[in-house]
Amino acid sequence: MTPHNQPGLFDDLASLPPPPAQLVELGASLPPNIRFGTSTWTYDGWSGEVYHRSYRGAQPARRLEEYARYPLFRTVGIDSAFYEPPAEPVLAAYARSLPPGFPCVSKVWDRITARRFNQDARWVNLAGQRNPDFLNADLFKEAVLAPYTNAFSDHAGAFVFEFQAMRGKDLPEHTAWAAELDTFLRQLPRDFRYAVELRNPELLTEAHGAVLARHGVAHVFNSWTGMPTIGEQLELPWTFPAGFTVARALLRPGRAYVDAVKLFEPYDRIRDPQPEVRQDLLRLVAEAMKRRMEALILVNNRLEGNAPGTIRALVEMLQRGGDESPSARVR
Secondary structure, three states: OOOOOOOOOOOOHHHOOOOOHHHHHHHHHOOOOEEEEEEOOOOHHHEOOOEOOOOOOOOHHHHHHHHOOOOOOOEEEEHHHHOOOOOHHHHHHHHHHOOOOOOEEEEOOHHHHOOEOOOOHHHHHHOOOEOOOOOOHHHHHHHHHHHHHHHOHHHEEEEEEEEOOOOHHHOOOHHHHHHHHHHHHHOOOOOOOEEEEEOOHHHOOHHHHHHHHHHOOEEEEEEOOOOOOHHHHHOOOOOOOOOEEEEEEOOOOOOOHHHHHHHHOOOOOOOOOOHHHHHHHHHHHHHHHHHOOEEEEEEOHHHHOOHHHHHHHHHHHHHOOOOOOHHHOOO
């Protein structure tokens, strides 16, 4: 690590080593409407692969400069926005770090998407209570959209409303859910793109899909603990309701998040390849190509152990027409 206030070897972007020619070639093989990226990006385990500078802590804006140079990355997930909407200065710093038009997929503050406050220390005495701001469109426009409009509009690729699993009395009947979501989406401005990620399989109904289609909102294909596989979601007739699509390959279905963290940290290599998830993602790419729509595909470290490695394996498989070589299985 370089001493404080002393320039490091790669502080100037122009001094960074060029990406390997093989990666550049792989990136060039991707269709322009297929955008791979990772679900957040501040991981020391990517040092030497994505990052070549030394970082003191997370330094998200500075890391984005290197992230955007990686030839296979064409989008990124701003997952931290789920816990607190980013302020204008934060978004402005991100914008300065990104090339023009580089789209980001931002999760929406859970103050708007949580029907009940969980036990997170953020909520203090509100933990366990029903959330009075659930689906509060005015709060969304004021706390989330306004800063993006002012400082990040060129990079606002899509906003993801992630609805955590609802249980018991908090889980509405599917037609009531569709009506509730319809009322909310009707109030949103059309200047941005939106996507909905469910964690309740019971709500993956045609009524839900009809609401998404009515408002041009994308379904988020998610690989998650208690959800049907992405392949099973692809079989549903309504899961391409918008002119673009979003996928989030987060976990192997059936695996708990905490177990994945224990298994995969520090996320420096692929440890548990998931061939079924990979094939499902390739099916999604093929469908997006057929429909001529943009696909924003985010991969999480907790899927296989190293998101950049998973993305590289996927692009190599695309280049080979979908076949998986032995070298793509573990890195």
